[in-house]
Amino acid sequence: MESAGFSTFQNLQALSALLSTQEEDEDEDDTKDTAPSAGFGPGNIGPPPKTSNDKQVSTAYTKRDSKDIWCEEEVPEGSQxxxxxxxxxxxxxxxxxxxxxxxxxxxxxxxxxxxxxxxxxxxxxxxxxxxxxxxxxxxxxxxxxxxxxxxxxxxxxxxxxxxxxxxxxxxxxxxxxxxxxxxxxxxxxxxxxxx
The missing domain is CATH 2.60.40.790 (Immunoglobulin-like)
Known part of the structure; x- marks a missing residue:
């Protein structure tokens, strides 16, 4: 039975994967001298960015119809x-x-x-x-x-x-x-x- 205060093995593995560097340096001497989180910045938070080879592009706004230029939520109230x-x-x-x-x-x-x-x-x-x-x-x-x-x-x-x-x-x-x-x-x- 799992307690609310303790993490499971899968949660610990996910945390370890999050804290590990995404790209391994070719020179192992540099990685021994620096902490594992030294190469992280605000850009490393969240899912990895999609490359140009990926077919799906995520945007902040999802369009309902391909012919729509904007969504109703984007237009300020009363601007009509x-x-x-x-x-x-x-x-x-x-x-x-x-x-x-x-x-x-x-x-x-x-x-x-x-x-x-x-x-x-x-x-x-x-x-x-x-x-x-x-x-x-x-x-x-x-x-x-x-x-x-x-x-x-x-x-x-x-x-x-x-x-x-x-x-x-x-x-x-x-x-x-x-x-x-x-x-x-x-x-x-x-x-x-x-x-």
Missing amino acids: YDDLADPRPQPKYEVILKQTVGTEDLFLGLSRKDPSSMCCDAMLVKIQLPETKATDIVLDVKEKFLDLRTPKYKLGLHLPHPVHSQEGKAQFSSERAELEVTLLMNRPMDIINRQ
């Missing part, structure tokens, strides 16, 4: 919305996280809310759009991405937290030339946080 060829400038914007608090939250602490962003209910995005009319604005909100386009400006904003894309509101102030987009945050623990 980026438009790098559009020369329009990005307007100035500000993201503000909002909480709904009452006197019981401030003075008594009954609702278990704290000033952290985890307890925020909504996200307010203020976007400066000078020389823009409300009819020129095209706004599209996804769960993690806000896409705003006008004839002069383009904004592709990756949101810091997921939001409910259908439950938001937008208001344009022509005096300030500012668009305010209020989005309700979609968090996994919303049911617990809102009680």
Whole structure:
């Protein structure tokens, strides 16, 4: 019966093979003077490298189809919305996280809310759009991405937290030339946080 603290004979042989040099020197005098692990470096860890004669080449990513150029895991999330060829400038914007608090939250602490962003209910995005009319604005909100386009400006904003894309509101102030987009945050623990 084998104990967890002791190695078997096969494990000792495998360890010996790992620590022995892969190439034997022609001059045995050099090997007697140096320790067996002196010729090892970080490149000796793992399986030996494949030679050009080997037919299989291992890569970090395995492709599912031979016609695929990349795998879905290689593409960063939300990059499908980026438009790098559009020369329009990005307007100035500000993201503000909002909480709904009452006197019981401030003075008594009954609702278990704290000033952290985890307890925020909504996200307010203020976007400066000078020389823009409300009819020129095209706004599209996804769960993690806000896409705003006008004839002069383009904004592709990756949101810091997921939001409910259908439950938001937008208001344009022509005096300030500012668009305010209020989005309700979609968090996994919303049911617990809102009680």
